[in-house]
Amino acid sequence: MDAWIDSLNLWLSLNPHWLGAAIFLAACLECLAVVGLLIPGTVLLFAVAVLAGGGALELWQVLLLGYAGGLLGDLLSYALGRRFHQNIRRLPGLRQHPEWLVTAELYFQRYGATSLLLGRYIGPLRPMLPMIAGMLDMPFLRFWLISMLAAAGWAVAYLLPGWATGAALRLRLPEGFWLSGxxxxxxxxxxxxxxxxxxxxxxxxxxxxxxxxxxxxxxxxxxxxxxxxxxxxxxxxxxxxxxxxxxxxxxxxxxxxxxxxxxxxxxxxxxxxxxxxxxxxxxxxxxxxxxxxxxxxxxxxxxxxxxxxxxxxxxxxxxxxxxxxxxxxxxxxxxxxxxxxxxxxxxxxxxxxxxxxxxxxxxxxxxxxxxxxxxxxxxxxxxxxxxxxxxxxxxxxxxxxxxxxxxxxxxxxxxxxxxxxxxxxxxxxxxxxxxxxxxxxx
Incomplete structure (x- = not known):
């Protein structure tokens, strides 16, 4: 997997016009049910944000693309849960790993809508909770409003450090900056x-x-x-x-x-x-x-x-x-x-x-x-x-x-x-x- 990420970073550095699409897609996949558990989305988002911070994209563009991609991943996950309900347990991946669904379901039932805010920053729960919300028939308007708020904070927390690192690498910063920072x-x-x-x-x-x-x-x-x-x-x-x-x-x-x-x-x-x-x-x-x-x-x-x-x-x-x-x-x-x-x-x-x-x-x-x-x-x-x-x-x-x-x-x-x-x-x-x-x- 590390070799694959290194290859992708090399290709994107040679083709910076694809960075925007890469950020949008990586954010979407990181928040997509099941898929977000199988790919190292956090590492991938940081890597592409570093490349974007090197001058290819401005900060507001990176945050907007990550925000939109995360929202799309939430929406697709919610729709998946709303479409299949309890039959979601029979889908490939979840049949072999029922604990993924059980853990997220218990967390959602215990904390309700608040779980969508806090669980956004917990890796194993992030891609599963929107699907659980759809599976348990959470009203769409409530889900969408909470998801819009949660995705905004998540985009800043996961993309800003990478973009800032990339921007810092291209600037002539004072000696000792990285140590003190x-x-x-x-x-x-x-x-x-x-x-x-x-x-x-x-x-x-x-x-x-x-x-x-x-x-x-x-x-x-x-x-x-x-x-x-x-x-x-x-x-x-x-x-x-x-x-x-x-x-x-x-x-x-x-x-x-x-x-x-x-x-x-x-x-x-x-x-x-x-x-x-x-x-x-x-x-x-x-x-x-x-x-x-x-x-x-x-x-x-x-x-x-x-x-x-x-x-x-x-x-x-x-x-x-x-x-x-x-x-x-x-x-x-x-x-x-x-x-x-x-x-x-x-x-x-x-x-x-x-x-x-x-x-x-x-x-x-x-x-x-x-x-x-x-x-x-x-x-x-x-x-x-x-x-x-x-x-x-x-x-x-x-x-x-x-x-x-x-x-x-x-x-x-x-x-x-x-x-x-x-x-x-x-x-x-x-x-x-x-x-x-x-x-x-x-």
Missing amino acids: GVIAAALGLLLALAVQLSLRRQRLATPLTAWACALCLTALLVGWPWLAAFDQGLLALVQSVRSVGLDHAMVLVTRLGDFSTQLYCGVLLCVLLALLRLWRALALAIGTLLGTALGNGLLKALFARVRPDVLLEPLSSYSFPSGHSSAAFAFFLCLGVLAGRGQPPRLRLTWLLLACIPATLIALSRVYLGVHWPSDVIAGALLAATLCGASLAALQWRAPMPALPARAWWLILPACLALLGGIATWELPAAFDLYRYQPAP
Whole structure:
């Protein structure tokens, strides 16, 4: 199989005009029932994304092709299950390996529609769950909406690293970039694995241990950021090389969601609503996370006084480290994710946290894209928010677990916060575009 992949990569490198079709087809096959279990789709996707990052395709094209291919694979798998129902067990491949179907079926029956979100990132389950959804007559509209959301995150997670690697290989990056980048990636990967394992095992000390682990990583970053210049400069140069006018407008809109005024109004609104509903422990979590993160961010900015990247035509006045947008966004959305997961099984709690991190991550990435922050700034902001959110939750649950919020609370909190976020983000957009004017790289 390795020889076959090497041959395919060689052929695609000689025929780059077929790369788009290869990405679409590889994504489709990786998400197609049974077939996705038989081919090394993850390795193949990374390999073709590296080739595309070498200059053959832009990032948005790679992500769009992978997204469309993954959706097609989901749709075909769902149609297969809907067509054959229980007779699907007699199809070739599944007759010889009934455990493939049984494992996915048990997972779907236990977690329902949420399994399509979380199972998307679990190799043996990814190609089987859409077929199970069709076999068990899940309504098509619900399946399609969840699949569209899941495929978006999956395309970014599986194709962005490969494309970024290919793009980095063609740029003249500072010496030491790969070493420092590898250390940061390994540390964040270990932190994520530790948090997931502690949560899945229902360890009583899972929350405080995760908070301590985040604090340890944050401390290491605070001490070591002067030695991350190669990583920061290299990754910033890589991101600046893919800028375009259309993406600039989208990123300015996203970054507005993390502005101080936006996060302040949303934080106050959330606290007021929790107080009106008399959800005092949830209110304490929100205050501890949001206020603690804001104070911690201001203290660290004043302490380190790090200068921002020299990208904007009119540089912003405040200091860069850590990113206020990143810390505020992660604090707000992590707080919502934690509250949504109360009273849920471990996998559902992790799913809510994963969904909560998506908008916060986009806001953090927009700061690097716009050249306002160094990459280590936004990582530090995320770790700061995670530390204080975990510490606040651990303190509140020291004697008894926090109860789940009633459904009526979410029917009030979510629409109000989303409406406020959208309204403020789109207010005076032309002025925001002028604020983030930059000097294009030669």
